[in-house]
Amino acid sequence: MLDATSILPLTVDAVSFSGGGKQLLQPNSFVIPAGGLTVVLGPNGAGKSLTLRLCHGLLNPSRGAVRWADAPGGQHAARRQAKRHAMVFQKPIMLRRSVEANIAHALAASGTAGTERKARTQQALARFGLAERAAQPARLLSGGEQQRLAIARAWALRPELLFLDEPTSQLDPAATRQIEELLTVLVAEGITVMMSTHDLGQARRLADRVLFLHRGRLVEDAAAASFFAGPQSAEARAFLAGELLW
Numbered sequence: 001m002l003d004a005t006s007i008l009p010l011t012v013d014a015v016s017f018s019g020g021g022k023q024l025l026q027p028n029s030f031v032i033p034a035g036g037l038t039v040v041l042g043p044n045g046a047g048k049s050l051t052l053r054l055c056h057g058l059l060n061p062s063r064g065a066v067r068w069a070d071a072p073g074g075q076h077a078a079r080r081q082a083k084r085h086a087m088v089f090q091k092p093i094m095l096r097r098s099v100e101a102n103i104a105h106a107l108a109a110s111g112t113a114g115t116e117r118k119a120r121t122q123q124a125l126a127r128f129g130l131a132e133r134a135a136q137p138a139r140l141l142s143g144g145e146q147q148r149l150a151i152a153r154a155w156a157l158r159p160e161l162l163f164l165d166e167p168t169s170q171l172d173p174a175a176t177r178q179i180e181e182l183l184t185v186l187v188a189e190g191i192t193v194m195m196s197t198h199d200l201g202q203a204r205r206l207a208d209r210v211l212f213l214h215r216g217r218l219v220e221d222a223a224a225a226s227f228f229a230g231p232q233s234a235e236a237r238a239f240l241a242g243e244l245l246w
């Protein structure tokens with residue numbers, strides 16, 4: 001049965017983006033239904049970050065539309081949906097405050113009131129193994145810990161859909177593993193995840209579905225198993241063979 005309150009599916013309808021006098025994204029279309037982990041894969045400069053930013057509403061499409069729950073867009077509807085999706089960046093932006101205050105501040109900014117804010121902050125600290133670090137300045141955490149905090153902070157907002165832009169590209173293998181395990185658990189708990197990576201191993205480990213981008217064009221949209229077993233395009237075959245650099 002369809003959940004009448006859900007923001008999903010996310011429909012990206014012929015969305016293109018131009019900047020600096022260049023067309024950076026071709027008119028791409030895809031749908032993200034509820035559940036699972038979709039990897040946006042492609043070489044450097046393919047348009048992965050732009051695609052996530054357009055979906056999250058940080059950029060406006062030059063043409064085309066991003067729709068939630070198959071409803072016609074509109075500023076008002078978009079604003080109401082905003083709290084139901086969250087984004088984690090390659091290099092987490094930490095406020096010059098404690099670990100705990102970083103989570104509490106995100107909740108306050110999203111309009112979560114006092115008691116509920118405190119409860120959710122404590123829950124997020126415990127859930128992501130950060131309780132002992134609660135009072136420390138967030139900027140003194142290691143890269144892996146900061147990314148864990150960034151995910152905890154996003155999780156505290158109770159997103160239905162979590163966007164992550166190359167969340168482990170700055171991390172060592174152990175920290176990367178930890179974040180990957182965390183994401184697997186979040187997906188199992190029902191959060192829909194859409195993340196970009198150019199790391200093929202990571203895509204193989206995590207993806208249920210792959211959106212493969214090359215030079216701003218969505219070249220393949222496939223179940224991960226079939227993408228890796230038999231990519232349909234010459235570009236994807238070259239990328240999987242390590243021969244497509246940009």
Ligand SMILES: Nc1ncnc2c1ncn2[C@@H]1O[C@H](COP(=O)(O)OP(=O)(O)OP(=O)(O)O)[C@@H](O)[C@H]1O
Binds near residue numbers: 042048049050198
């Ligand atoms: N606001 C902008 N104005 C002009 N060019 C831009 C803008 N944002 C991104 N670009 C360019 O668009 C292209 C796609 O950028 P994007 O960051 O989406 O790539 P990506 O696939 O995420 O790459 P990477 O894996 O290197 O992070 C790049 O060539 C980038 O330089």
